[in-house]
Amino acid sequence: MNTDKILAPAVARASAVLDLLARTGRPATLAELARELQLPKSSLHGLCATLEHLNLITRLDGGQMVPGPHVMMWANAFMARLDITQEFFASWDDMRVLPEETITLSVRDGAEVVYIACRNGKHPLGLRFHAGMRLPAVYTATGLAMLSTLPDAGVRRLLDGLSGGWPAPLTDHGLRDTESVIAELRQIRQRQYSIDREAVREGMYCFGAPVFDSRNPEAVAGVAVSIRSLEANPALEERAGQAIRKLADRLSERLGAWRAQ
Structure with a gap:
């Protein structure tokens, strides 16, 4: 994922996570997100925790993630x-x-x-x-x-x-x-x-x-x-x-x- 020309790369990475979850239409694990987005798990872990706190993603019992309810407000x-x-x-x-x-x-x-x-x-x-x-x-x-x-x-x-x-x-x-x-x-x-x-x-x-x-x-x-x-x-x-x-x-x-x- 190339964020060289983006002023706020963290925002771009968050958007990429949400886009991937929406596009695939199925729950995804942290490992799957890291593989698909070519991002390190260490960076994704904090990013997904923040998105979860903001209700932008929901973590299922098995640890898989799906878009959260706050997305519907947008x-x-x-x-x-x-x-x-x-x-x-x-x-x-x-x-x-x-x-x-x-x-x-x-x-x-x-x-x-x-x-x-x-x-x-x-x-x-x-x-x-x-x-x-x-x-x-x-x-x-x-x-x-x-x-x-x-x-x-x-x-x-x-x-x-x-x-x-x-x-x-x-x-x-x-x-x-x-x-x-x-x-x-x-x-x-x-x-x-x-x-x-x-x-x-x-x-x-x-x-x-x-x-x-x-x-x-x-x-x-x-x-x-x-x-x-x-x-x-x-x-x-x-x-x-x-x-x-x-x-x-x-x-x-x-x-x-x-x-x-």
Whole structure:
């Protein structure tokens, strides 16, 4: 873990511990944390004791650690800041377009998207979305929609600077390099919505659009609707794309967006 350019390395190490516990979704021992984060046990011992004292992690009977209850306070504060989740569901229901399909709301965290609200539809997609789920932005409809609001140079810096290299593909259909993503983003800007054709899951198409607030020229969130690829046809794809674009516009208005999309 490289903390050379970070002003407070201890904060960065604490964040790495919490990130790892959240990402794996299972309890971890001190030894596992040390191995995964490449940090000495002696440093982690004091760090984890402090996080436990602050209720940021909880130590189970067997000594394994999981995220603590104080983390939820931060999560709730973040959700309250967006003030968008309930509007997301209510607006989609009010539109009465593809009401039985899966819809998701996500935010971007660097080169990943984090799902913050999901309603899994009645039609099986082979994948169930859930809040807290993370996926590479370049493979998702919401991720591509949000990336399309960045300038090309910013996208290149983000993707070419990935420390772990290009994200591992989820299927055989995802984009494989930065220039392919740039070309796709230019199409999204013209079309006004993104399309993921089986890049996240075989048999699933997703259509996404960016959501804006009053302060940022770049998207603060993304919304998407997912359908089964077997049911896809040009008319349904256009309908799904326009519907998700309309939903994104409604949410942007709720957040006081400075421009109409």
